[in-house]
Amino acid sequence: MDLRAELLKSIWYAFTALDVEKSGKVSKSQLKVLSHNLYTVLCIPHDPVALEEHFRDDDDGPVSSQGYMPYLNKYILDKVEEGAFVKENFDELCWTLTAKKNYKPDRNGNSVVSHQDAFKLWCLFNFLSEDKYPLVMVPDEVEYLLKKICTAMNVELNSCELEDFLSQEPQGQGGLTVWQFLDMVNSGRVLRGIEQEAISMAVEEVYQEVIEDGYLWKKGQLRRNWSERWFMLKPSALSYYMSEERKEKKGSITLDKHCCVEVLPDRDGKRCMFCVKTSSRTYEMSASDTRQRQEWTLAIQTAIRLQAEGKKSLHKDLKQKRREQREQREQRKAAKEEETQRLKQLQEEKERKLQELELLKEAQRQAEILLQEEEQRRRQQHEEMQRTLEIQLREAEQARASMQAEMVLKEAEAERQRKRILELEDMQERLQEALQQEVKARQDEEAVRYAQARLLAEEEEKLKQLMKLKEEQEEYIIRTQMEKQVLKQEMENKNKCLEEAQKQLEEVRVNRQRVDQDVMVSITSVPHLLTCTNVKHWNVQMNRLMHPIGPGDKRTNVSGGVFAGYQPLLSRRDSSLK
Numbered sequence: 001m002d003l004r005a006e007l008l009k010s011i012w013y014a015f016t017a018l019d020v021e022k023s024g025k026v027s028k029s030q031l032k033v034l035s036h037n038l039y040t041v042l043c044i045p046h047d048p049v050a051l052e053e054h055f056r057d058d059d060d061g062p063v064s065s066q067g068y069m070p071y072l073n074k075y076i077l078d079k080v081e082e083g084a085f086v087k088e089n090f091d092e093l094c095w096t097l098t099a100k101k102n103y104k105p106d107r108n109g110n111s112v113v114s115h116q117d118a119f120k121l122w123c124l125f126n127f128l129s130e131d132k133y134p135l136v137m138v139p140d141e142v143e144y145l146l147k148k149i150c151t152a153m154n155v156e157l158n159s160c161e162l163e164d165f166l167s168q169e170p171q172g173q174g175g176l177t178v179w180q181f182l183d184m185v186n187s188g189r190v191l192r193g194i195e196q197e198a199i200s201m202a203v204e205e206v207y208q209e210v211i212e213d214g215y216l217w218k219k220g221q222l223r224r225n226w227s228e229r230w231f232m233l234k235p236s237a238l239s240y241y242m243s244e245e246r247k248e249k250k251g252s253i254t255l256d257k258h259c260c261v262e263v264l265p266d267r268d269g270k271r272c273m274f275c276v277k278t279s280s281r282t283y284e285m286s287a288s289d290t291r292q293r294q295e296w297t298l299a300i301q302t303a304i305r306l307q308a309e310g311k312k313s314l315h316k317d318l319k320q321k322r323r324e325q326r327e328q329r330e331q332r333k334a335a336k337e338e339e340t341q342r343l344k345q346l347q348e349e350k351e352r353k354l355q356e357l358e359l360l361k362e363a364q365r366q367a368e369i370l371l372q373e374e375e376q377r378r379r380q381q382h383e384e385m386q387r388t389l390e391i392q393l394r395e396a397e398q399a400r401a402s403m404q405a406e407m408v409l410k411e412a413e414a415e416r417q418r419k420r421i422l423e424l425e426d427m428q429e430r431l432q433e434a435l436q437q438e439v440k441a442r443q444d445e446e447a448v449r450y451a452q453a454r455l456l457a458e459e460e461e462k463l464k465q466l467m468k469l470k471e472e473q474e475e476y477i478i479r480t481q482m483e484k485q486v487l488k489q490e491m492e493n494k495n496k497c498l499e500e501a502q503k504q505l506e507e508v509r510v511n512r513q514r515v516d517q518d519v520m521v522s523i524t525s526v527p528h529l530l531t532c533t534n535v536k537h538w539n540v541q542m543n544r545l546m547h548p549i550g551p552g553d554k555r556t557n558v559s560g561g562v563f564a565g566y567q568p569l570l571s572r573r574d575s576s577l578k
Contacts, residue, residue, distance in 0.1 A: 004077050006087075009126045009135060010094035011038070011072065013178075015065055016134075017098040025062035028055040034097075038076055041093050043085040046075070086246045091126075095119045102179050111186045117200050118182055120207040125178045136175030139166050145206070146190055152202035153194060161189045215244070216296065217270060217286035226270060226286070233299055236307055238276065253283055257308040261297045276300060 014034060018026040026034075032055035039046045054071065103118060105111040113121065128145060129135045137145075143162060150157040165184055166176075176184070184190060191199060218229045218240060229240040229250060237255055242248040253276055264273040270286040272293040277283075287293035 003080065003082050005131060006126070007042075007077060007080065007090070009129065010091055012065075012133060012135065013098035014094040015068065017101045020101075023062070025064045026068070027062050028057060031055055031063055031068060035071070035076065037093055038090075041085060041090045042076065042080055044076060044079045091123050092119065095122055103182060104179075105186060112188050112191055112194075112196060113182075113185055113199060113203065114196065117203045120203050121182060121185065122178055124207060125181055129178075130175065134177065136177055137181060138175040142166070142176055142181065148206045149191075149199070149202045152205045153198050155194065158190055158192065161192070165189055215288075216240075219284040219286075221281070226268075231285075231296075233303055238300065238303075253278065255300070255304050255307050257304065259304050261300045261304075263293070263297065 015026060018030045018034065032051060035051060035055070036046075036048075038044075039051075099115075099118070099122075105115070105118070124145060125137055126135065128141045129137045143157070143159070146162065147157050165187075215228055216231050217226050218231075219226055229242070230244045230246065231238060231240045232246070238253040240250050240252070242250060255276075256278075258279045260277050262275050262277065264275055264284065266273060272287040272290055273284060274287070274293055274297050275282050275284045285296075287296055
């Protein structure tokens with residue numbers, strides 16, 4: 001039994017314990033917790049996020065054992081390393097899950113074994129059970145285990161009680177389940193009259209013997225002092241730890257065919273000493289008593305022998321031998337039953353053959369009569385068959401002639417078909433050439449189309465530039481029109497100013513005529529005795545008044561006021577007067 005098979009047995013109990021409805025399926029949340037605990041006790045690094053993702057709740061529902069096995073094999077069992085974890089912790093985890101549901105000790109405290117002893121018996125049961133599911137232990141292995149426990153207590157096994165119990169208890173798959181086994185032990189029928197402490201010590205001794213570990217005193221190599229260490233024996237090595245928790249490994253003794261075990265005399269205050277000699281070193285150890293020393297020396301020698309033979313373990317080897325013996329007994333029993341059945345069948349066959357012989361004789365007589373009738377009927381059938389064959393032969397000759405004619409027609413048709421095929425091949429070649437020309441034309445067309453596309457792209461670029469230039473011209477035209485409007489407005493304003501100036505000129509001309517009239521009236525009425533000074537003054541005013549006014553000239557207001565323009569006129573009048 002390899003490590004994977006041992007672990008699977010315990011995991012099977014844990015899985016079935018989680019199957020509350022006994023439907024063969026377990027919810028994903030429970031499997032997630034179980035997987036996390038297995039990662040922990042087996043010391044396997046894992047990703048909690050990946051674990052949550054794998055067992056997230058969805059519509060698939062619970063998972064069966066067959067559905068869980070791929071994940072268990074790939075992510076857990078394939079990564080397990082022997083010696084990297086404490087198997088007892090792993091077994092305790094699975095035992096805790098399954099015992100809570102299935103193990104029912106006496107509520108009054110009258111159980112023969114304690115809870116811890118029940119756990120060890122469960123481990124021993126798994127070790128000795130068959131490698132088939134559901135796990136059962138055959139009656140021979142049950143008797144072997146109980147004999148080992150009784151031998152450790154120096155008592156005789158009550159075989160009659162065991163046979164009665166086995167005969168009364170229903171056995172599924174040819175053996176007892178672990179819960180039936182524990183109920184039998186707790187009932188006290190087999191271990192009647194023995195104290196619980198003695199049974200506990202015996203179970204512990206058998207457990208240590210089968211598991212092949214325990215405490216020994218070991219002498220150091222450098223300081224030469226004695227230290228108590230927890231030893232664990234495997235066919236390939238004898239490892240020792242600081243304590244039975246196996247958290248701190250102190251060393252390992254490699255066992256091979258060159259190793260040997262020797263008993264040493266008592267010395268240095270130590271008794272029951274022995275040593276293990278390897279090719280490089282000698283290890284001295286001390287047991288608690290002579291019996292323990294004998295068991296250890298025998299176990300180590302057996303491990304060395306099994307290592308040389310390429311086997312795994314003493315108890316596994318013994319278990320395999322017992323299984324082979326059971327199989328041989330069953331084969332012999334089956335062979336014996338088969339032989340008895342065969343003899344019975346032969347006797348029946350003999351009687352049947354005698355009856356058949358009588359029937360054959362009677363049948364022979366009937367057959368002779370039938371043979372004669374059959375011969376006559378066969379002769380008639382032969383004659384009819386001969387006539388039928390002659391008719392068929394003539395029909396065959398006719399069919400042959402028609403087939404030959406048909407063959408000629410077929411050959412002519414084949415010749416036409418061959419010609420047609422040659423024409424089709426020729427046509428195919430022409431079509432192939434046309435296809436190549438078409439492909440070339442398409443390629444040229446693609447090249448032209450590519451050039452046109454490039455020209456179109458250039459034209460589009462030029463069009464964009466022209467549009468941009470057009471926009472700039474439109475902006476310039478708009479700006480020019482605006483400037484033109486501004487100039488037009490200015491010209492209109494200037495024209496208005498010119499019209500106003502012309503109006504003013506007309507008004508001045510009208511005023512001038514009116515003033516001339518007034519002057520003429522004034523001259524006629526003014527006395528002739530005016531002084532020269534006054535006459536000059538009037539001449540100056542008249543000259544000014546008579547001076548024409550241009551559009552851009554400014555009016556000058558003199559002290560004379562409105563009559564300043566009359567000075568030239570007055571001067572002319574004065575000259576005339578002079």
